[in-house]
Amino acid sequence: MELVFGWMPFALLGAVLVGFAIYLIVSRGRRRRGDTTVLPAAHVERLFALPEYRRAYRRGRVLFSALLAVTLFALGGLAIVAGRPVTTSVVKTETANRDIVLCLDVSGSMLGDDAEVLEQFRTIAKGFNGERISLVIWNASAVQVFPLTDDYSYVDEQLETVADAAAEADRTGQYPDTNQGYFDLLSGTLLGSGSSLIGDGLASCVLRFDNEDKQRSRTVLLATDNELYGEPLVSLDEASKFAQERKVRVYALTPSFLGISTPEKQELEQEAEATGGKLFGLDDATAADEIVKRVLADQASKLEGTPRLVINDEPGVALVLGILAVWLIAFIGWRMRT
Amino acid sequence: MASLLPRVKSRLFIHANRRSTNLLDGAYASVQVGRSLDFDDLRHYVPGDQVEDIDWKATARTGQPLVKRYLQTRRQDVLFVVDTGRGMAATAEGGESKRDLAIDVVGVLGFLSLRHGDSVGMITHADGRVRIRPPKSTEGYLEAMLRGIRDETTLDGEQSDITDLLGHVSRVLRNRGILVVVADDLMPPDDLDETLKALGGRHELLWVTVADLDLISGDGSRRQIVGVEDDQLIPTIFRSDRKLRRLYAEAATWRVESQETFFTRLAVSHARVGSIESVVPTLLNMLRRRARAGI
Numbered sequence: 001m002e003l004v005f006g007w008m009p010f011a012l013l014g015a016v017l018v019g020f021a022i023y024l025i026v027s028r029g030r031r032r033r034g035d036t037t038v039l040p041a042a043h044v045e046r047l048f049a050l051p052e053y054r055r056a057y058r059r060g061r062v063l064f065s066a067l068l069a070v071t072l073f074a075l076g077g078l079a080i081v082a083g084r085p086v087t088t089s090v091v092k093t094e095t096a097n098r099d100i101v102l103c104l105d106v107s108g109s110m111l112g113d114d115a116e117v118l119e120q121f122r123t124i125a126k127g128f129n130g131e132r133i134s135l136v137i138w139n140a141s142a143v144q145v146f147p148l149t150d151d152y153s154y155v156d157e158q159l160e161t162v163a164d165a166a167a168e169a170d171r172t173g174q175y176p177d178t179n180q181g182y183f184d185l186l187s188g189t190l191l192g193s194g195s196s197l198i199g200d201g202l203a204s205c206v207l208r209f210d211n212e213d214k215q216r217s218r219t220v221l222l223a224t225d226n227e228l229y230g231e232p233l234v235s236l237d238e239a240s241k242f243a244q245e246r247k248v249r250v251y252a253l254t255p256s257f258l259g260i261s262t263p264e265k266q267e268l269e270q271e272a273e274a275t276g277g278k279l280f281g282l283d284d285a286t287a288a289d290e291i292v293k294r295v296l297a298d299q300a301s302k303l304e305g306t307p308r309l310v311i312n313d314e315p316g317v318a319l320v321l322g323i324l325a326v327w328l329i330a331f332i333g334w335r336m337r338t
Numbered sequence: 339m340a341s342l343l344p345r346v347k348s349r350l351f352i353h354a355n356r357r358s359t360n361l362l363d364g365a366y367a368s369v370q371v372g373r374s375l376d377f378d379d380l381r382h383y384v385p386g387d388q389v390e391d392i393d394w395k396a397t398a399r400t401g402q403p404l405v406k407r408y409l410q411t412r413r414q415d416v417l418f419v420v421d422t423g424r425g426m427a428a429t430a431e432g433g434e435s436k437r438d439l440a441i442d443v444v445g446v447l448g449f450l451s452l453r454h455g456d457s458v459g460m461i462t463h464a465d466g467r468v469r470i471r472p473p474k475s476t477e478g479y480l481e482a483m484l485r486g487i488r489d490e491t492t493l494d495g496e497q498s499d500i501t502d503l504l505g506h507v508s509r510v511l512r513n514r515g516i517l518v519v520v521a522d523d524l525m526p527p528d529d530l531d532e533t534l535k536a537l538g539g540r541h542e543l544l545w546v547t548v549a550d551l552d553l554i555s556g557d558g559s560r561r562q563i564v565g566v567e568d569d570q571l572i573p574t575i576f577r578s579d580r581k582l583r584r585l586y587a588e589a590a591t592w593r594v595e596s597q598e599t600f601f602t603r604l605a606v607s608h609a610r611v612g613s614i615e616s617v618v619p620t621l622l623n624m625l626r627r628r629a630r631a632g633i
Binding site: 037038039040041042043044045046047048050052053056057060336 | 424425426427428429436493522523524550551553554556557559561562563564565566567570571572573575576579581582585586589593
């Protein structure tokens with residue numbers, strides 16, 4: 001908390017002192033006996049000697065001191081308000097410098113696990129603040145469900161929609177009926193030769209990042225079992241190199257009911273680590289936290305936005321106290337008159 | 339410089355014309371019997387009477403020596419003892435200056451005395467000294483006295499001490515006369531008692547109190563009241579305190595009654611004037627009372 005116009009309280013203090021001095025001069029003049037604005041009277045001690053006068057005098061003095069105290073209080077409060085109290089904080093824009101693409105395999109082999117993956121995605125998305133998130137689903141070809149955005153309520157809503165469809169697929173064992181309102185997991189994802197084309201999927205996800213000329217932190221969260229059926233245009237190895245080229249880090253999430261040491265998963269782990277990422281099992285309870293932590297920690301050191309000074313006006317407390325004090329002055333003034 | 343006496347006279351006539359202007363004659367009629375041109379009555383000769391006072395014709399008619407008695411036409415000296423202290427420069431009950439009331443009191447009584455053929459004099463405290471203006475019987479002299487009161491009574495003046503002044507009077511005033519004290523609204527101090535008794539034995543005493551301003555009500559305006567003694571201000575807020583107002587009024591009533599009791603006990607004619615308008619009626623009333631009841 002600091003004051004923009006730091007001189008204001010001093011100016012007010014000066015004004016009060018000057019006003020008081022003027023009052024003293026004027027009242028000294030007024031109190032002189034010869035002044036025609038006052039009535040000279042003899043034997044005033046007859047009034048002063050009354051016990052009731054002394055009582056009223058004490059009461060008046062208490063009221064007056066209260067008035068004085070409250071007035072000073074009000075002046076103080078209003079001086080602070082007049083000085084424009086602000087809080088300044090340094091805001092770093094680093095948080096806005098991360099992009100994360102959630103890259104979800106919706107092939108038949110993953111159908112039973114996608115609901116769980118999406119829940120993980122939702123958990124991970126909640127761990128971010130300011131980062132832009134996008135969701136891409138792919139099978140033989142990739143479809144962007146939503147582009148990079150930091151509108152988290154929208155992100156969560158979309159993830160939930162897809163998760164509902166995935167949960168229904170898990171329950172029925174087949175792609176859900178879009179006529180019942182479920183998200184269409186098939187639309188646009190089957191345009192290649194085969195299915196579950198991992199390399200194509202990853203490469204598509206890597207291509208989702210915009211502003212390539214800007215230095216941003218870019219992460220792909222690849223959820224796949226790495227079980228390839230068909231002829232991909234790009235192999236996983238090539239896609240991984242492509243990611244490295246573009247300085248995109250790949251974290252992989254994989255179903256782990258068969259363990260994560262199958263050849264496919266070892267390959268996945270290898271490629272993920274080649275980009276600086278890591279492989280996590282879906283049953284790994286710490287996976288979400290770990291991914292969030294890694295994304296934030298790792299990239300904070302890399303990119304720090306220009307610190308920006310943010311000034312917030314905060315007249316609140318002083319203003320309220322000042323106004324209350326003014327009310328109190330009016331009340332005491334009224335008491336003194338009656 | 340405006341004359342003070344004509345103003346007083348005009349005010350006096352407005353009131354006095356309603357009744358006989360001779361009201362005052364009975365007020366302090368001489369009780370002295372002496373030698374003058376005014377024949378009073380005859381009495382038997384006693385040894386020691388002056389031979390030339392014997393009324394020979396009456397003696398011849400009655401066969402007994404009779405002497406003429408005459409009313410003594412003795413010129414009375416009316417001495418005004420006027421308080422010109424700082425307290426008299428303050429505001430009177432009616433809102434006027436107490437000094438102006440004092441001028442009116444001296445003017446009215448002085449003028450009536452002059453018309454009666456008496457001389458007027460004045461004794462005041464001025465600049466820390468007692469100033470005596472010996473009795474003379476001209477209106478010009480009375481006017482000078484009134485101006486004296488006006489000029490001597492200032493807010494910067496000294497506090498008055500009426501007892502001291504009266505003590506001085508009792509020392510210097512040898513001839514029997516009439517004393518008119520024009521005083522501040524004071525609670526009679528203890529030592530005043532003795533002084534007044536001493537003076538009352540030798541002189542006629544009239545006491546006129548000039549009433550103080552009501553310290554709570556003021557003069558009706560909202561002007562602040564400042565004590566003349568040491569410039570103490572009476573804060574305006576106290577003037578609206580109802581309880582204080584009531585208690586002050588009670589105290590004021592008690593003071594007026596105490597004054598009345600005090601002067602009645604000493605058989606001193608007392609009048610209390612609060613405003614210019616009330617001066618003449620109050621004084622005439624006092625004089626009437628004196629003529630009738632002697633006090």
